[in-house]
């Protein structure tokens with residue numbers, strides 16, 4: 001396959017992966033909304049540092065090929081968005 005065809009094929013693969021990531025992101029945020037509802041009922045804080053660390057430990061262990069530091073960065077960003085979303089949804093800011 002020539003290089004341009006190869007690039008096109010790889011970008012097609014990325015497009016498929018991005019669709020899956022977008023669907024999983026929507027699913028994660030929908031679940032986060034349900035967590036916010038439970039926290040509201042129980043007057044619990046949005047932030048749970050121990051839970052975040054537990055997730056970081058798990059997902060960095062799942063990272064392959066030197067991806068651990070990028071996996072960590074990805075999840076720290078997800079947590080930040082999750083906390084922001086919950087704070088907005090709960091009217092905390």
Ligand code: PRE
Nearest residue numbers: 035046047048049051052079082
């Ligand atoms: C979540 C977000 C904020 C908390 O600091 C911990 C984890 C997450 O996005 O995974 C979800 C959440 O609010 C929770 O598990 O309590």
